[in-house]
Amino acid sequence: MLKNIPNVIVLAICALLLCTSASAVEIQNLDQANIKVDSRGKTERNHALKQALSVTFIKNSGDASVLSDTLIKEYVQNPNRLLTQYVYYQQDNALYLKAIFDHQRLIQVLRQAQLPVWGNQRPLTLLWLSMPQASVHEIVADAAQFEAKEHITHYATNQGIPILFPLMDLDDSMQVNVTDVRGKFATVIERASERYDVEYFVVANMDNAADEVRYQMSLYEKNHHSGLIQALVNYQGSALDENLAAEQIIDQMSAYFVSRYAIASSGDNLNTLLKLEGVSSMKDIVDIEHYLGELTAVKSIIINQIADNTVTYSIELFNQVDDLKRLLNINNRFEMLPALLPSTDDSYIDPIVTAPAPLTYRWHSR
Structure with a gap:
């Protein structure tokens, strides 16, 4: 099951933060920005769209210095390349422009520029x-x-x-x-x-x-x-x-x-195995794969082994295994366990993917 990051549009800006664990927060609205404007004129709109894309790039990297990158500058100067829609609205007697961008393509641009990407799971x-x-x-x-x-x-x-x-x-x-x-x-x-x-x-x-x-x-x-x-x-x-x-x-x-x-791509093909104990239902698998698919350290995930209440994933990474560990450790549904050697039971194991010591965690269902 390959990683697929959905382009989620959230209607209310006040719903920016959605708690997903005791210490991790799922950030919404990473695909959009709201800019105060004086009018609906074309010149004002074009300037606001550039501002909005700049803000959105910063939100997805966490670092304002990304705006100095040559590729990022090119996109900021022509925000329509990533723009999906914009709308004006009134708030507190002021006029705002809300711009929504293609989030998946925006992340691809950051990756192409070899810049860090900070996912929606944040402390x-x-x-x-x-x-x-x-x-x-x-x-x-x-x-x-x-x-x-x-x-x-x-x-x-x-x-x-x-x-x-x-x-x-x-x-x-x-x-x-x-x-x-x-x-x-x-x-x-x-x-x-x-x-x-x-x-x-x-x-x-x-x-x-x-x-x-x-x-x-x-x-x-x-x-x-x-x-x-x-x-x-x-x-x-x-x-x-x-x-x-x-x-x-x-x-x-x-x-x-x-x-x-925040994770920048190393350009190498890095892989690891992630073994999760305590997986007891299809809902658990759906929740796990949704969470892993949102992590900026993860390029793709494939089920490698299923045995009893344990699922092992083969994970392709953008950078180091330690990056994945840090992101898992801020979510209390993942409890890190001592690493164990691969199982030798009769359960099916993909012969193409092997690893001497998978990352081992206990999954806590809700």
């Missing part, structure tokens, strides 16, 4: 952010309604970075205060983050200073496997205002995730 990050409000600093809560918070959410959405703000209800307030965030007391904040189904959390602060906003941020893995929690990313800088500071924080997060999860 969810909890953002503990302290910002100045009036004369004091406050932790930005999920229910907060002010311009900077809305801008952070909008920018992260356009970048394809799923984020979550803490509720700051009684449970959170009993464990974390603004001093903990400003002091970057990671152990305290990690403990408070346990109630949230996220893979990572960020501790960030903003401060007003003269004509600029200074900020610092640290990214942590929530379920780390070492005794001492250490930041994966530490960064500090300044920006002209809070919105630009927020964008730079999101950009730092994106840079790390792209380095870890």
Whole structure:
């Protein structure tokens, strides 16, 4: 069964995030972008379509530098080559153009340019952010309604970075205060983050200073496997205002995730076997193959062996086996098991495809 990535059109932008596991999020709307325009004129439309395709390329690679590639530039200058439809709509007394592109062809263009592709399965990050409000600093809560918070959410959405703000209800307030965030007391904040189904959390602060906003941020893995929690990313800088500071924080997060999860084709034919235990129904097989087919590390999948409640797949990869492992490990339906030698029972095994030690996981049905 060969990999087949469907071109899914989602009608509501508010449905961008659909949780699929305790820490992985399935990103929707990777085939489209919404651009604010002043009119429906042809010149304005052509400019907006170029902007929309640029945004869509960035969402699917996670890296704004892809726009400097020669091939990507050619497509951005002529977005109609990938455009499937566009529509105007009104929101909050403003006019927007929604452009929808051929997602499968867009991914092929990124592959052709040998650029990284970031799939729709992405880690969810909890953002503990302290910002100045009036004369004091406050932790930005999920229910907060002010311009900077809305801008952070909008920018992260356009970048394809799923984020979550803490509720700051009684449970959170009993464990974390603004001093903990400003002091970057990671152990305290990690403990408070346990109630949230996220893979990572960020501790960030903003401060007003003269004509600029200074900020610092640290990214942590929530379920780390070492005794001492250490930041994966530490960064500090300044920006002209809070919105630009927020964008730079999101950009730092994106840079790390792209380095870890976005996959560029190596040009080689790399194969591995993936053995899944606990597969008890045809629905399980459908769910598994749908998930594997969406992974950017996977070029094709073929069933190699079926025995009892175990299915083994032969998987052709765009790059390294470790890329596949990282993508499987952010979905809690896949539990990694110690590698075993290939079975020698009487079940059918494709003689063309062999491997000394397949990746072995337990599949958790729903």
